[in-house]
Amino acid sequence: MSKKYEKNTIIFLIGLFLLAIISLVSTTIGPVKISILQIIDILFESININTNLSSSEISQAFKTVVIDIRLPRILMGIIVGIALGISGAILQGLFRNPLIDPGFIGVSSGAAIGAMFVIMFSQLIAIENNFYIQFLLPVFAMSGGLSTTILVYKMSQMSGKTNIMAMLLSGIAVNAFSGSIIGFLVYRASDMELRSFTFWTLGSLDNSNWLIVSIAVVAILIPIIISINLRKKLDIFMLGDAEAGYLGLNIEKLKKRIIFISALMVGVTVAFCGMIGFIGLVTPHLVRLIMGPSHKTLIFGSAILGAIILILADFISRIIIAPAQLPIGIITSALGAPFFLWLIVSQKQKIRYEK
Numbered sequence: 001m002s003k004k005y006e007k008n009t010i011i012f013l014i015g016l017f018l019l020a021i022i023s024l025v026s027t028t029i030g031p032v033k034i035s036i037l038q039i040i041d042i043l044f045e046s047i048n049i050n051t052n053l054s055s056s057e058i059s060q061a062f063k064t065v066v067i068d069i070r071l072p073r074i075l076m077g078i079i080v081g082i083a084l085g086i087s088g089a090i091l092q093g094l095f096r097n098p099l100i101d102p103g104f105i106g107v108s109s110g111a112a113i114g115a116m117f118v119i120m121f122s123q124l125i126a127i128e129n130n131f132y133i134q135f136l137l138p139v140f141a142m143s144g145g146l147s148t149t150i151l152v153y154k155m156s157q158m159s160g161k162t163n164i165m166a167m168l169l170s171g172i173a174v175n176a177f178s179g180s181i182i183g184f185l186v187y188r189a190s191d192m193e194l195r196s197f198t199f200w201t202l203g204s205l206d207n208s209n210w211l212i213v214s215i216a217v218v219a220i221l222i223p224i225i226i227s228i229n230l231r232k233k234l235d236i237f238m239l240g241d242a243e244a245g246y247l248g249l250n251i252e253k254l255k256k257r258i259i260f261i262s263a264l265m266v267g268v269t270v271a272f273c274g275m276i277g278f279i280g281l282v283t284p285h286l287v288r289l290i291m292g293p294s295h296k297t298l299i300f301g302s303a304i305l306g307a308i309i310l311i312l313a314d315f316i317s318r319i320i321i322a323p324a325q326l327p328i329g330i331i332t333s334a335l336g337a338p339f340f341l342w343l344i345v346s347q348k349q350k351i352r353y354e355k
Contacts, residue, residue: 008297011290015304022308023078026315027070031323034062042066068209076208076216077314078307080273083220083265085306086227088280089287089298093234094258095164098288099343101281102266104171105259106148109178111270112201114144116185119196137200138271145267148174153259162255203276203329205314212272219268223261224303230257231295238293276329278336279306285343309335 027039034042042063087102095104102108118137152174156167186194233254237244241251269276287301313331320326 008291008301012300012304015301015308019078019304019308019311022311022315023074026311026318027066027074029315029318029322030065030070032062032065034066038062039066043071072210072213073205073208073314074311075213076205076273077311079213079216079220080205080269080276081279081307081310082224082303083269083306084276084279084310085283085302085304086224086299087262087265088306089284089295089302090227090230090234090258091262091280092284093238093295093298094255095168096238098285099281100168101278102262103175103277103280104168105263106152106171106174106178107145107263107266108270108275109175109182110148111141111145111267112275113148113178113181113185114140114142115200115271115274116182116189116197117144119193119200120185120189141271142267145270146263148178149259149263149267153256161252162259164255167259199327200274201329202327203274203332204327205273207272216268216272220265223265226257226261227299230254231299234258234295238295274327274329276310276332278332278340279309282336282339283309285339 024036024039028034028036043066045063046067084102088100091102091105092098092100094100115137118140152167152170153162155170155174156163158166186197189197233249236247236249237251237254239247244251266280283306284298284302287298287305291297291301310328310332313335314328317326317328317331320331
């Protein structure tokens with residue numbers, strides 16, 4: 001076993017340990033104060049194991065808060081962090097650029113259009129408010145995100161091949177056009193509709209429940225497995241289109257898979273939790289700095305670190321102005337924007353211009 005492999009294994013184990021600790025501590029945060037020992041008791045009792053770690057009696061209300069409210073929220077945060085981290089890693093590999101974010105392929109802006117339509121016209125297409133929040137809004141948001149991604153992909157096709165630079169430019173153009181549509185809808189929206197849309201765009205885990213967690217797991221699990229299976233091919237792809245083709249890699253098939261599974265993962269997260277920025281940008285780059293550029297470790301590392309960052313951001317959002325809470329997108333942007341600026345500066349310093 002090589003020293004590098006041992007080092008990466010230790011880092012993975014440390015990451016999983018930190019994720020478990022942060023998740024457990026985050027479960028204690030809320031209007032109802034519940035200790036870590038009480039939470040451990042409740043979790044073990046839910047699987048019929050009695051520990052009696054806590055000396056105090058645990059009420060049914062405490063059990064309901066932990067099992068039905070806080071635990072789904074934590075699990076949803078882990079799922080979303082994993083999805084955003086992996087999608088950022090594979091898209092940066094596709095574009096061969098560490099400054100690429102999943103939003104570049106148009107999925108976030110398209111999802112925002114779908115969500116805004118539902119928010120504005122929900123009284124015409126939904127009977128109950130709970131129905132449109134849990135089902136109708138995610139369906140329209142995901143449909144909008146996938147539609148814009150397909151449009152970006154079709155615009156990048158040249159002579160039957162996908163041009164990465166054309167895709168990047170198409171994504172910028174589609175995002176700009178989507179922004180104009182969103183701007184028009186915002187201008188026509190009422191104060192209540194505008195407030196709902198603004199809150200949705202800032203991202204939140206508040207609507208998490210076991211049904212939503214189950215849907216998210218089913219929708220994201222297959223793309224995650226596909227991404228893991230693509231890690232060796234992505235390493236070959238990083239050599240360049242021509243070199244990868246000489247080595248027998250089906251480049252066009254790889255590009256289609258990456259675009260589709262990235263759009264699906266980001267579409268699901270945006271649909272259920274709103275727009276949470278910078279996770280897909282920051283996470284893969286941090287993992288590269290720690291563990292190297294190989295996708296064999298980059299994808300697993302991005303998944304773990306993405307979950308850690310998102311759970312940590314959710315933790316901060318709930319304590320910074322307690323008992324109220326900030327939208328999680330504000331925290332991720334506050335953490336990610338300075339890192340993004342540093343990343344740009346560091347990339348500029350690597351460039352040498354000839355006079």
